Amino acid sequence: MQDSIPAAEAAEPAPATPGWWRRWWRRQTPGRQDRFAMLAPLAAVVLFLAAIMSAFWYLRLEETEREQEAVQRDVEYAQQRVRLRLLERQEQLMRIARDIANKEIDPEDFMARAEAMVNQYPEMQSISWIDERRKVKASYAAPSVTPNQLFVAGEVLRPGETENIYSLARDLLQPVYSQPLPGSDGNGLLQLHVPFSDQNRFGGVIVGEYSIDGLLRYAVPADVAAKYAVALLDGRGRLIAGNSVPARAPAIKLLPWAARPVESEVPVSPVGNGLVLRAQAYRTSLGVIGSGLFWLVGALSAMTAWMLIANWRHTRRRMQAQQALVSETNFRRAMENSVLTGMRALDMQGRITYVNAAFCQMTGWTEAELVGRAPPYPYWPEADREVLTQRLDDELNGRALPGGIQMRVKRKDGSLFDARLYVSPLIDAKGHQTGWMTSMTDITEPNRIREQLSASYERFTTVLEALDASVSVAPLGSEELLFANKLYRQWFGVHTQGHLQMVAQAGVPEQPRNDESLDAVDSFAGLPTGTLTSARSENAEIFVPELGKWLEVRSRYLNWVDGRLAQMVIATDITPRRHAEEQAAAQAERAQSSSRLITMGEMASSVAHELNQPLTAITNYCNGLVSRIHGGNIQQADLLAALEKTSRQAQRAGQIIQRIRSFVKRSEPNRTLSDVTQMVNEAVELAEIELRRRNVRLSHYVAARLPRLLVDPILIEQVLVNLMKNAAESIEAAHRPAAARSVELRVIPRQEGEQPVVEFSVLDSGRGLAPEVMDRLYEAFFSTKAEGMGIGLNLCRSIVESHQGRMKAENIYNGTDVTGCRFSFWIPVSNSTNNIAGHNAGVTV
Structure with missing residues (x-):
């Protein structure tokens, strides 16, 4: 840059040899010299006048261009204001449409909101709600709208421009503006159709009608409207709102720029239907005074031009060159420094x-x-x-x-x-x-x-390699393995077969579901419409024979770094946990069998007393028969009657022993559709033995027509026997009088949420449960009895919950006094018999 100025000066052409024009002038004849001397001033004047006229014409063009640019800026500003006002009304109509689609407003709320909008914004003429059958559900219009232009609620759209725009909005599912429509007062109307969807179906449109004249009046800034003649034109250039400047003939025919109009037109977006905003500047003619001033300046300029032309031209050339050089230098320096x-x-x-x-x-x-x-x-x-x-x-x-x-x-x-x-x-x-x-x-x-990213990648890889879980990523529909950590490579190698095997065994779909009935799935692409990082992962437990391990498999979809949709599978070794669960199930089975044996052990004296009666009766009948046979005084009818009574007593004793044997026998779980009444009767038959020994009265009620339950009847009987036995012990510990020693068993149907269940409840008249006992009621090995083991209620709750039921206990009050306790549990009703095998295989007792 330091050498730029000398270079520019060197590039300037060298001055001509001094005196050449003098030698040329001396070579001319005197007549030719005179002609040149006469014509030179005239030529100078003509050239000067031409320069002055050109200068006036050039300056006038510049002024016109500046005015044109000002009009262009103002009309674009006005167009932005009109566009912004249209977009604000469109956004408000779209919010109403979204609320209708979400069932948040009804026709009454719509009318209230439409009335508020129409009253607030003068350009709004009416707002209507049209459903998917072209039926007007609700409509509100300004008082200025004539009846023949109103959308009447309950009517169906008639064929015409409105119906065509409605169909276009329904097909595009986007807001659509109509062509300018004729109004009642001669002013045009503009319709906006905003569609909305109801559960991915077209639900109708919200139609807003604008007054084009009101839109021009309230949307165009006042300063723009005061400076120009602003108008709205249709697609064919016809005036539909506003005013225009009439064409006027120029005052002086020699000045063609006086008749040139200064105006600008811009399309109104987002309408996109040919609506154009035009602004015309108010122009005044130059008039006679202006023309006279022009000629006066021309005359004066002609008189002085010949004295200044040489000096002016020379000075102008040097100033232009100097200014250009300075500008170029400053520009280059500014560019280099910036x-x-x-x-x-x-x-x-x-x-x-x-x-x-x-x-x-x-x-x-x-x-x-x-x-x-x-x-x-x-x-x-x-x-x-x-x-x-x-x-x-x-x-x-x-x-x-x-x-x-x-x-x-x-x-x-x-x-x-x-x-x-x-x-x-x-x-x-x-x-x-x-x-x-x-x-x-x-x-x-x-x-x-870059170094931080590299270190972060190394840390991330180190963490994944050190995980005690297998991690693998593979693209959908390909056998390429995108990523596998160390544990995966130890189990399955560097191939994708292990990844695909775990996906297949876990039952995880290799691709997202493509069900058009689900809103969360795109029926065109077959991919989830939500973000993949928030997709719910799939979990499953599988057994891999090649490894001899139980694996917990979790999978989810993700976008790989190259944009492909991939599936990540994380497998954790849960073999020790499965072994522990199997051992816990076996322990639970043994605990339940032990609980039944303990219950029978506690009821041993009652069972012995119950068996003593039929056995004593059998002995007495047999002794009496022997005595009468020896005496020879017995008839065949008496003998048959005595033998029948003996047989009935023997059957009674056998039933008691068989019932006790089936109750305490250890067996595999066998869930079947069982009759509730039969289960209750068998449990009552076992519990009555203990209740009679403790002088407790038992009453039970079973509702009629109860559905059969998918349960193991022996386990349910065990729960009922334990609850009735505990109720009798609570009554005995409370030292209730004989009239108040009662236990009630009720079995009734009811609803638990939306699930039908059968509720079993045992009510006693004991002393109830203390608050500290209520908090620890189901803890293992916790008991309020000195000889109790504390596993009865814990096992009862485990049995009920294994049948997808729930158990609870509560005190019964009479005022502030506790008059007893109520234990209840419910079992859900099974609606199908197809799940019996699955339940039997999935529960271990």
């Missing part, structure tokens, strides 16, 4: 000839300290000078890399930073290479970020 990339120029020998401000700012060295320096340069680190000297030699010989080179740069304060340099030949105006141009960019921060 760029953030460091620029350095070298000559063919490697000497620095130019550096910009960014280069000096990066290195800390000034322009005076760098320009003229030969290698090694002061910003080269001492440790890298040998390498950088070789690279500079390659650059000067044209062997620079197209992708640039990376190097360390030393600042003046001694600190270092990373930079990337790009080298290109420096070509002058004549096409000759004068050196090399180098651009330098500071890449310290990108290098630091």
Whole structure:
């Protein structure tokens, strides 16, 4: 840049040889000299007048262009205001449509909101709700709307422009504006149809009608409307709102610019239907005074032109050249100082000839300290000078890399930073290479970020490799394995067969479901419409024979780094947990059998007393028969009657023993559709033995027509026997009188939420449960009895919950006094017999 000014001056053509025009003038004849002397001033005047007229014409054109630009700016501003007002009304109508689609407003709420909008915004004429059958559900219109233009609730759209726009909005499912429609008062109307969907189906449209005249009146800024004649035109250029400036003939025919209109037209978006906003500037003619002033200036200019023309032209040329040179210099200097990339120029020998401000700012060295320096340069680190000297030699010989080179740069304060340099030949105006141009960019921060990303990737890989779970990622529809951690490779190798095997065994779909009936699935692409990172993962437990392990498999879909949809599978070894669950199930089975044996052990004396009666009766009958047979005084009828009574007593004793045997026998779980009444009767038969021994009265009620339950009847009987036995013990511990020693068993149907259930409840008249006991009621090995083991109620709740039921206990109050306790549990009703085998295989007792 320091050499730019001398170069410009050198480029200026050399002045002609002094005196040449004098020699030419002397060679002319005197007559020709006179003609030239006469014609020269005339030619100068004519040229001056032409210049003045051209100057007036040029200035007038510039003024017209400025006015045109002002009109253009103002009309674009007005168009933005109109567009913004249309978009605001469109957004409000879309919010109403969304509320209707979400069932948040009804026709009454719609009328209230429509009335508020129409009253608030004068350009709104009416707002209507039309359903998917073209039927008007609700409509509100301004008082100025005539009856023949109203949408009447309950009517169906008639064929016409409105029905066509309705069909277009239904097909596009996007807001659609109509063509300008004729209004009752001669002003045009504009309709906006906003469609909405009801459960992915077209649910109708919200129709808003705008007054085009009101839209122009209230949307166009007042200052624009005051300065120009603003109008709205249709697609054919016809005026539909506003006013226009009438064409006027110019005052002077010689001035054609006086009749040129100054106007601008812009389309009104987002209508997109040919509606155009036009603004025309109010113009006044120049008139006679203006024309006279023009001629006066022309005459005066003609008189003085011949005295100033030479000096003016010469001065003007020099000023233009000087201004152009200054502007060019300032522009180049501003451009060089504003760029953030460091620029350095070298000559063919490697000497620095130019550096910009960014280069000096990066290195800390000034322009005076760098320009003229030969290698090694002061910003080269001492440790890298040998390498950088070789690279500079390659650059000067044209062997620079197209992708640039990376190097360390030393600042003046001694600190270092990373930079990337790009080298290109420096070509002058004549096409000759004068050196090399180098651009330098500071890449310290990108290098630091790259190193952090690399370290983060290494940490992430280390964590995944150290996981005690197998992680694998494979794209859908391909056998390529995108990622596998160390444990996966130990189990399945580096192939994708293990990934696909786990997906198949776990029953996880290899691709997202493509069910058009589901709102969360795109029926066209077959992919979830929600973000994949928020998709619910699928869990399953599978057994892999090749590994001999039980695995818990979790899978989810994700977008891979290359944009492909992939499936990630995480498999965790749960073999120890499965073994522990199997052992816990076996322990639970043994605990339930032990509980029944303990119950029978506690009821041993009662059972013995119950068996003693039929056995004593059998003995008495047999002794009586023997005595009467020996005496010979027995008839055959008496003998048969005595034998029948003996048989009945023996059957009674056998039934008691068989019932006890089936109750305490250890067996595999067998869930069947069981009759509730039969289960209750058998449990009552067992419990009555203990209740009679404790002098407790038992009453039970079973509702009629109860559905059969999918349960193990022996386990349900065990729960009922334990609850009735505990109720009898609670009554005995409370020392209730004989009249108050009662236990009630009730079985009734009811609803638990939306699930039909059968509820079993046992009510006693004991002393109830203390609050501290209620909190620990179902804890294992917790008991309020000195001889109790504390496993009865815990097992009862486990049995009920294994049948998908729930159990609870509560005290019965009479005022503030506790008059007893109520234990209840419910079992859900099974609606199908197809799940019997699955329940039997899935529960261990």
